[in-house]
Amino acid sequence: MVQGAVESYLEELSDLVSFPSISSNPKYKEDVRKCSNFLQEKFADLGAKTEIVETSGHPLVVSDISNYDDALTLAFYGHYDVQPIASPEDWKTDPFTLVEDNGKLYGRGTSDDKGNLLTAVKAAEIALEEDLRLNFQFIIEGEEESGSPNFESGLKKSRDMLDPDVVIVADGGWVSKDIPSIEYGLRGLLYMHWNLRTAGKNAHSGAVGGPARNPLLELFDVVCKCLDSDTGEIKIPEIYDDVKEASSEELEHWIGTKFSVEEFKESYQLEKLRFEDKAKVLKSLWARPTFEVHGCVGGYMERDSKMTLLPSDGQLHVSMRLVPDQDPKMVFEKIRNFVGDKNPDIEVKSVSHVEPYLTDFNSPMVKAAAESLEETFEKPAARIRSGGSIGAVPIMNRVFGGGDIIIMSFGLPEHGAHGPNEYFTKEMAKGGMEAYLNFFESLEGEK
């Protein structure tokens, strides 16, 4: 069954990739719309009730194929929008033409998320042909790469059609190519701008330097008070108060996986780490908050040149990845108070936030998914958390009022999601369909 589906998978992926559905650029609004229509037709062909849910942004495509009153309902979450093409010159092929080369499927969105998403859709298609006693629903958004700003309102609008027992997020992937992975937790995110203005205009540093304040130096100073940059330990009082420690069982499982610190460094081209102990690396990736500065605006921002003006203002792009049970709003208040105490002239603005998510490491659903991966790929599967954030997950958790949400998907670090020459592989698409089918079979008659 799966072998045959791979052929039509390639055709449909080729169609999907051909839409430049870049959600963050208004220029592509019509292409995003066309891509949503294409999906709706695809689901209609499968016999689904399907709807384009309008939002103030790009539409959500929701579909329901519920043939059994007494069967489990699985909902797949995915997105049909893609990242922009930041450096066209780095692409060896046209980003919006699917090119197959030696099993690799090149094109924007092949890995994130069109190829992953289509793997799930095709698996459901096979399950329907095989009359598996399961119901399928699909929640496909068009603004994931733009931070899912309208996902919650869209989801609430389509609440009548959707009532899943379990949600499978078909976005993301494995920790490395040898470790089939199920993600049962995600970090949250708090994104801030820290602004400080000390003068009406830039000034000659010779004419004012000494008595004049330097906004960049003052911002750096507060950052240093927030963080030990060597260890990554955050020094803001009470910031770890709500952090739920990873259980010893989880930690042991993580350490038992084939995760390799050396491979991790290699795949991200990291020269050395803050620490290289495997347990510490995994814990700090998945179960500890981070504090990062992503950039500093102000003064002179051109590389290798020279300017002696004293900047009149500065802005830091600051983020924190959050872990269960940290509440982004409470964390923000702690930071704002701390920064305000150290330097009352700094304005701390919250730009956006995503809640962390965690389901039970030992949930039967998580275990069943892991077993399906092991069976399919004949390798030990890892139950891990993700260090990243998916805004839709805590939203679905809230709107659906509980139930498991697991991230079961097939992207690999080397696929280069968001970068140039993004690809997915035929092998992962085929394996992914098989794994989903194994998972479906294990769930038949579960209700």
Added chain:
Amino acid sequence: MVQGAVESYLEELSDLVSFPSISSNPKYKEDVRKCSNFLQEKFADLGAKTEIVETSGHPLVVSDISNYDDALTLAFYGHYDVQPIASPEDWKTDPFTLVEDNGKLYGRGTSDDKGNLLTAVKAAEIALEEDLRLNFQFIIEGEEESGSPNFESGLKKSRDMLDPDVVIVADGGWVSKDIPSIEYGLRGLLYMHWNLRTAGKNAHSGAVGGPARNPLLELFDVVCKCLDSDTGEIKIPEIYDDVKEASSEELEHWIGTKFSVEEFKESYQLEKLRFEDKAKVLKSLWARPTFEVHGCVGGYMERDSKMTLLPSDGQLHVSMRLVPDQDPKMVFEKIRNFVGDKNPDIEVKSVSHVEPYLTDFNSPMVKAAAESLEETFEKPAARIRSGGSIGAVPIMNRVFGGGDIIIMSFGLPEHGAHGPNEYFTKEMAKGGMEAYLNFFESLEGEK
């Protein structure tokens, strides 16, 4: 005499301003050359021996009018190149057309330095007509706004023509419009790039954040170890070792001037200062070194937007203003050792440096110049230092082997040198000529 000279001053300034002699932009190479030719003709008209000294950059114009073997020789230093037009939209008039409006003379270079320079040239012209027993020399460079990279070699080439007893720098100006000022000292400058790379490429902060190092945070950390940003106090060991303290006499004189901390803040639009005590402000402006960061390159540098990638590398633009007797090269070594000790992965590169300069506060030349200002403007004159740096001054000091160099010029903070709508005033041009003439008269027969 002076009143008549003001008319021809305006004509000649109009000609000088019409050359877009922007030294930093190769596009204007021919215009810079034309401006140097214009000056050479002007000096030839005054009966000078005059020469265009070729350098690997723009030429130096040197001139000598030595009619008396037994008279003092005064050399004027100035520059005929100008800053680029960074924001043409902010100019109310064409930057390269002199526009007079209510005594204000608008145009690029009117204040810095064409208007100042021409004030000196016209004063010498009057002195020659009056047969004052003085010799005049002129050293006019075309690369001051580009950091005077070829000034030393050009000056050495023209050493045979030049043998001044005193050098008057006709560039810079007063501390404020009510304080006629002579500058007898300058701070030096050390400009550095601090580079740190921790990864081969930017990485997803969710995927690597925790164990991964953040180059911006590590750079900030070392900056915080170098400096107390609240007080401006530099914490690098032995960094103040060679600082020659200002004498109590100097300090008392500075405090006795009409320098106002409030006016200082206002003219540079500084909201508040690190400290507001007048003595401390003046000492830290003129007699203490500074440590500044002018910008940070790396990661996301667009204002008010959002990116969660972890930067793979960072660069800080760092400068120090230095004071007598700090040696830029020795200071650089101290910084490099200190930074290397705190974070050996940071590369500290010296980009350029200028030595500090100081002549004797009580030198007869300094006192005579101050007295000429008092006599002309009927206000107490201040003997001050400059917080800025003029690369040519320590070079002339070295090449001429001592002798006084004083900065006697007529720019005001509000003239907006380097900015849009730069202007000079007829009043300062006229007063400047009178003050120079008074100074000349006080020096007749001094040798």
